[in-house]
Amino acid sequence: MRCVVAFLVVTSVTFFKIFSDPVMKLLSCILFFISAEMYSLTTLVPMLLSYLVILRSSHEVMWIPIPKEVIDLAHRMRVKVKKLGIHLSLYNAYTKGSSIIIGKALLDRLNVEESCAIIAHELSHIKRRPVEIIIKSTYLIPISLSIISWTSLPYVMFLLGALAYMVVLITPLNWLFELLADIDAAKYVGKEHIKSALLALAIDKRKLNEPSETHPPIIKRIKNIEQLD
C-alpha cells in the first residue's frame, strides 16, 4: 500500500513535469496532492515518529558487558562488536555503529538461542555495512542526478517527489540486505531459532504479511529461510 502511494507521488510529479497542457498539469497536481497527503500520513509521519522515539529514548539504553554467547557468535561471524545495550521501551533490535541494541521486551519473550539469532542478524548488518554503503551510493548517485532536472518544479512537489522516488528505488536493496542478514542468522544460529524469533517480532499476527520500505514481510523472510538447504 505504502509503495503504491509512493509510486503515485512519483507518477504525478513525472506527469506534471512532462505535460505542458494545462488540463493535464491540473490533473497531475490533483493526483499529487491526494497521493502526497496519503504518503505523508502512511509513511512520512510514522517514519519520523519512529526515529523520534528512538532518539528521545536513547537514554533508556543500558550498556551491559557482552555475554559469552554473543562474543562467541561475533567471533564465528568474524565481526567486531563494540557494545551491547538493552533498551527499555523497544520491541525490536538495531545497530548503532558497531554496537547492538536489543529491546528488553524482546529479550523477555525470546529464549537465548532466539535472541542470539536476532543478534546474529544485526551482526550481519555490521559485517556487510561497507558493502551496503558502496552499493547503495553507487545506485543512488545516478538517481540523484536524474532528480536534478526536477528542481524547476514547485518546492513541495520536488521535495516529496524526490523522497518518494528514492524510497521506492532503494526498497529492493534494503530488502535484499535484510534477507541476507536472515540467511546469516540461520547459518550461524539455526533456521528454527531465527524463524521463531521472526514470528515473535510480529506482536500483531495480521502484520506478518505487511512489508515496509526497510523490511520485507515476515512471511516472505520465513519462506526465504525455509528455502535454505
Next chain:
Amino acid sequence: MGKKVISLSLSEKTVKRLDEASAALGMSRSELIEYMIEKGWHFPKEIEDTIRKISKLQIKAKAKLKEMK
C-alpha cells in the same frame, strides 16, 4: 600483597543517564545482568561473581531496611 584500589570517575551527564536508565528499567545494571544470567546467558566468571556479591549485598540491605521499618 597489597590490594589495588581502582577509582573510576564518571561525568555528571553519564551518571545522570545511568540513573535515568535504571529508573526507566525499574532495575539496576546488576539486576539486569542477574536477570540475563537467570534466563540462561553466560558472562565472564569475574562478572558473574561480582553480580552474585552485589545480589547478596542487596538482599542484606533490603532485609536491614525492613528491620528499620
